[in-house]
Amino acid sequence: MTRYKVILQYVGTRYAGWQIQKDQPTVQGQLRDALHKLTGEVVTVIGAGRTDSGVHAMEQVGHFTLSQETALEKLCRGLNGVLPWDIRVMQLDPAQPKFHAQKDALKKRYEYRIYNGPVLPPFLYGYVHHMTHPLNVQAMQEAAESLCQSHDFSGFAAASTKVKNPTRTVFLSRIQERGYHITYQVEGDGFLHHMVRNIVGTLLEIAVEKRPPTDILKILDSKDRRMAGPTAPAHGLYLMRVWY
Amino acid sequence: MTRYKVILQYVGTRYAGWQIQKDQPTVQGQLRDALHKLTGEVVTVIGAGRTDSGVHAMEQVGHFTLSQETALEKLCRGLNGVLPWDIRVMQLDPAQPKFHAQKDALKKRYEYRIYNGPVLPPFLYGYVHHMTHPLNVQAMQEAAESLCQSHDFSGFAAASTKVKNPTRTVFLSRIQERGYHITYQVEGDGFLHHMVRNIVGTLLEIAVEKRPPTDILKILDSKDRRMAGPTAPAHGLYLMRVWY
Numbered sequence: 250m251t252r253y254k255v256i257l258q259y260v261g262t263r264y265a266g267w268q269i270q271k272d273q274p275t276v277q278g279q280l281r282d283a284l285h286k287l288t289g290e291v292v293t294v295i296g297a298g299r300t301d302s303g304v305h306a307m308e309q310v311g312h313f314t315l316s317q318e319t320a321l322e323k324l325c326r327g328l329n330g331v332l333p334w335d336i337r338v339m340q341l342d343p344a345q346p347k348f349h350a351q352k353d354a355l356k357k358r359y360e361y362r363i364y365n366g367p368v369l370p371p372f373l374y375g376y377v378h379h380m381t382h383p384l385n386v387q388a389m390q391e392a393a394e395s396l397c398q399s400h401d402f403s404g405f406a407a408a409s410t411k412v413k414n415p416t417r418t419v420f421l422s423r424i425q426e427r428g429y430h431i432t433y434q435v436e437g438d439g440f441l442h443h444m445v446r447n448i449v450g451t452l453l454e455i456a457v458e459k460r461p462p463t464d465i466l467k468i469l470d471s472k473d474r475r476m477a478g479p480t481a482p483a484h485g486l487y488l489m490r491v492w493y
Numbered sequence: 494m495t496r497y498k499v500i501l502q503y504v505g506t507r508y509a510g511w512q513i514q515k516d517q518p519t520v521q522g523q524l525r526d527a528l529h530k531l532t533g534e535v536v537t538v539i540g541a542g543r544t545d546s547g548v549h550a551m552e553q554v555g556h557f558t559l560s561q562e563t564a565l566e567k568l569c570r571g572l573n574g575v576l577p578w579d580i581r582v583m584q585l586d587p588a589q590p591k592f593h594a595q596k597d598a599l600k601k602r603y604e605y606r607i608y609n610g611p612v613l614p615p616f617l618y619g620y621v622h623h624m625t626h627p628l629n630v631q632a633m634q635e636a637a638e639s640l641c642q643s644h645d646f647s648g649f650a651a652a653s654t655k656v657k658n659p660t661r662t663v664f665l666s667r668i669q670e671r672g673y674h675i676t677y678q679v680e681g682d683g684f685l686h687h688m689v690r691n692i693v694g695t696l697l698e699i700a701v702e703k704r705p706p707t708d709i710l711k712i713l714d715s716k717d718r719r720m721a722g723p724t725a726p727a728h729g730l731y732l733m734r735v736w737y
Contacts, residue, residue, distance in 0.1 A: 260615045335615045371504045371579045
């Protein structure tokens with residue numbers, strides 16, 4: 250039995266998210282099929298985080314176990330040979346037998362990319378969320394910073410979320426602006442379902458001055474999903490990195 | 494009668510090039526359809542250069558004439574409203590009645606984008622030419638520089654090219670390297686059909702040390718297309734800018 254750690258990059262557009270679903274193309278499903286084709290084994294790749302439908306990953310981490318040992322280089326090339334173009338194995342390493350991509354993750358970084366120019370350059374289509382309304386970046390920044398601590402994040406979780414402990418620690422929460430590109434970066438020890446996209450939906454309401462930056466703390470205090478803004482579209486979101 | 498100058502950006506992937514063709518989607522055809530839908534007039538947009546099938550444009554320039562005057566802002570928004578996502582009007586301006594996007598062009602810049610890493614990041618798929626073989630960038634640079642002057646470029650033109658004067662002046666011809674990204678930039682007063690892609694095909698043979706950098710001058714002297722390397726794939730090529 251050999252355990253492998255895999256670093257994946259994928260364009261989420263064509264997939265119903267990470268997790269295997271019946272009759273829908275998923276990233277995990279494509280990996281299972283590719284591994285089956287190459288090794289004959291039926292293997293599930295466990296991911297660090299279950300990205301939603303349409304969400305991209307610059308660096309998703311997964312683990313899997315094969316009963317037969319295979320040369321790393323050959324397995325890596327083989328996977329990229331059979332996987333579709335929009336899912337790539339960027340790195341493949343042997344891992345400790347107990348390495349667990351999800352449970353061992355200490356920190357994750359997500360990034361949400363917004364394009365705030367009048368016309369969306371076609372090369373960015375599907376890769377950024379296009380907003381033509383002028384955005385108050387200063388207010389976004391202020392609001393973003395107020396998220397940076399340990400909180401009960403229920404107010405920003407999907408209404409259906411049921412977790413024992415909804416407290417998460419956010420280490421970094423900031424806005425970066427370069428020309429028309431506005432990026433929200435967030436690092437935390439974990440994220441509730443839809444948490445980043447609900448934060449961004451709220452930041453965007455703050456950015457168009459529909460509500461004040463201080464609403465962030467009110468939403469956190471309320472623990473009530475109905476207080477936050479709408480869920481921002483999936484195609485602006487990227488899982489950027491996972492730390493172990 | 495009002496003449497307009499339009500700056501376009503497009504992803505060439507889905508199109509059989511710029512120029513209208515029967516039964517094939519083209520950029521010029523999409524523009525004609527969009528203008529017809531908006532104004533009721535049947536108008537051909539003349540482009541600065543006819544990009545080939547699959548070639549991209551960061552800044553293609555075109556001109557067209559409408560018999561009815563229309564508010565600029567409204568026309569620009571209207572065009573982006575009816576054009577497909579992969580063709581965008583980035584700028585629209587009134588032009589002198591005699592402005593001609595092709596004949597008045599003084600200089601054009603093309604860029605050819607190569608990715609020389611082991612695994613192609615999926616976000617670059619269709620937007621760069623992927624080469625896994627290690628490239629000798631020094632040799633490419635040397636060869637690229639030797640193109641920088643006035644020449645008879647018949648050796649690099651498509652075999653079918655029939656022009657009265659195959660002499661073109663290249664003002665800039667250089668390689669830039671940033672990590673795995675290798676870019677060839679070329680500026681000239683005009684380009685023969687397939688000229689940039691044939692130059693790149695030859696530079697890539699030099700880069701894999703299949704032939705020496707000095708072959709560039711030999712090919713120019715020969716004026717024989719059969720001396721040059723293969724035509725590099727279309728999806729790495731971008732029309733970057735046109736000067737008037």
